[in-house]
Amino acid sequence: MRWESWSQFWAMGGYAVYVWGSVGVTALLMALEVWQARWAHRAVLKQLKTEQAVAQLPVEELM
Amino acid sequence: MKSINWFHYAAPQTFYGFAGRVWPWLAVLATALMLAGLWLGFAVAPADFQQGEGYRIIFVHVPVSWMSMVVYLAMAFWSVLGLTFNTRLSGMMTRALAPTGALFAFLSLWTGALWGKPMWGTWWVWDARLTSELILFFLYLGYIALTSAIDDTRRSDRAGALIAIVGAVNVPIIYFSVKWWNTLHQGASVSLTKGSSMAEVMLWGMLLMALAFWFYTLALVLYRVRTLILQRESHATWVHELDEVKP
Numbered sequence: 001m002r003w004e005s006w007s008q009f010w011a012m013g014g015y016a017v018y019v020w021g022s023v024g025v026t027a028l029l030m031a032l033e034v035w036q037a038r039w040a041h042r043a044v045l046k047q048l049k050t051e052q053a054v055a056q057l058p059v060e061e062l063m
Numbered sequence: 064m065k066s067i068n069w070f071h072y073a074a075p076q077t078f079y080g081f082a083g084r085v086w087p088w089l090a091v092l093a094t095a096l097m098l099a100g101l102w103l104g105f106a107v108a109p110a111d112f113q114q115g116e117g118y119r120i121i122f123v124h125v126p127v128s129w130m131s132m133v134v135y136l137a138m139a140f141w142s143v144l145g146l147t148f149n150t151r152l153s154g155m156m157t158r159a160l161a162p163t164g165a166l167f168a169f170l171s172l173w174t175g176a177l178w179g180k181p182m183w184g185t186w187w188v189w190d191a192r193l194t195s196e197l198i199l200f201f202l203y204l205g206y207i208a209l210t211s212a213i214d215d216t217r218r219s220d221r222a223g224a225l226i227a228i229v230g231a232v233n234v235p236i237i238y239f240s241v242k243w244w245n246t247l248h249q250g251a252s253v254s255l256t257k258g259s260s261m262a263e264v265m266l267w268g269m270l271l272m273a274l275a276f277w278f279y280t281l282a283l284v285l286y287r288v289r290t291l292i293l294q295r296e297s298h299a300t301w302v303h304e305l306d307e308v309k310p
Contacts, residue, residue, distance in 0.1 A: 002109060009105075013116030018181050022120045022174040026127065029166055030279070037283060041290045045307055048297060053310040 073150045075292045076301045082285035089285065093278035100271030108264045120178040121265070125252075126273040128171040130280055131199060132234045134164030138206070139231035142224035152288075154220030155295065157227055158210060159287040163280050165203035171196055183247055191240035192248035195233055202230040216295060 003009040012019045072078055104122035111118035138157045145153030175193065176186040187193065206226045213219035236243075241250045252261050261269070296302050 002107065012119065013110060015115065015117035015119075015181055018117060018177045019119050022123050022177045025173055026123050026170050029170065033163065033166055034283065037287050037290070041286065041293075044290050044293045044297075048293060048302065048308045049310050051297070052303060052308060056310065 070148075070150070073148075073152045075151055075155070075296050076299070078152055079289055079292045082289050086282045086285040086289075089278045089282035093275050093282055096271050096275035096278060100268055100275050103264060103271060104268035108268050109262070111265075114182060117178070117181050118265075120174055121252075122268055122272050124171065124174040124178055125269055126276040127167045127174065128196070129273055130276045131164055131167035131171050131196070132237060133277075134160050134167060134280060135199060135202070135227070135234055136231060138164065138227040142227040145220060146224050146228075151295070154216065154223070155288050155291040156284070157220070157223060159284045159291055160280075161203055161206050161210075162287070163283055165200065165207065167276075167280075168196065168200035168203055172200060188247050190246040190248055191244040192237065192246045195237040195240050198233055199230075199237060202226065202233060206230075 010016060010020075072081060100122065104119060108119075110116050138160045141153045141156040141160070144150060145157065172193070175196070179188075180186050206223055209226060210219045210223040213222055240246060241248055293302060293308075302308060
């Protein structure tokens with residue numbers, strides 16, 4: 001471990017904005033990408049379930 | 064010797080199951096590698112003798128830049144397969160790759176700008192490396208825009224495949240731009256022929272991060288292709304018989 005304190009770590013030798021701006025935006029966008037992929041998958045599953053449920057209804061109920 | 068029938072795995076139904084079993088392991092691997100890479104890069108590696116702590120952007124910048132090129136080549140690969148063998152999976156794989164590639168191309172430009180400002184004194188220059196990476200980003204956006212503008216999936220896949228294949232010419236241009244032209248961007252720090260010009264621990268941190276992004280991409284693309292398979296095969300009997308789709 002080469003840091004003496006957390007504040008020294010966060011300061012990044014004066015390059016904090018650049019280093020954390022890179023790491024932070026990368027982490028944020030990757031998290032958003034994962035969240036979007038999960039959301040899209042669940043939406044498709046939900047739609048397929050609804051279609052299945054409708055298909056299994058007796059014909060009279062669809063009239 | 065028994066040969067593997069690759070077309071068997073190219074069937075959406077088989078691939079759906081295969082991808083579903085594999086992606087969680089790849090995600091675990093990606094997380095573990097990323098933690099290890101971040102530890103080496105941000106806790107163990109010393110400061111750079113010229114750039115101080117500012118060089119640590121390398122642990123994000125190099126992996127995302129590499130992946131932005133690799134993903135485009137993968138799209139071109141699937142597109143060639145799709146146009147040659149007409150497999151349904153190819154178009155879906157190409158499409159599943161595109162958003163991740165676009166994201167990495169953007170992040171490459173973003174982290175590059177944040178690195179360029181303190182070290183070169185400018186966010187941006189129109190040099191060959193930066194410009195060709197910007198073109199790569201636009202190629203991804205063009206692919207996504209074109210494929211989502213065409214409703215017919217077969218036509219849309221074919222049009223997308225053309226962009227993916229033609230645009231692939233840009234990838235070696237990005238890679239060799241620092242050799243072919245006089246650029247502000249530095250040359251490669253890691254070379255297959257000459258080895259590395261970096262300190263060992265820095266190199267390991269960077270390689271671990273690069274591997275982590277590889278597995279992240281593989282996991283996410285396999286996850287995303289399952290969504291696409293369900294969308295496109297929604298009228299197939301096998302989809303209706305899946306446990307996760309039962310009402």
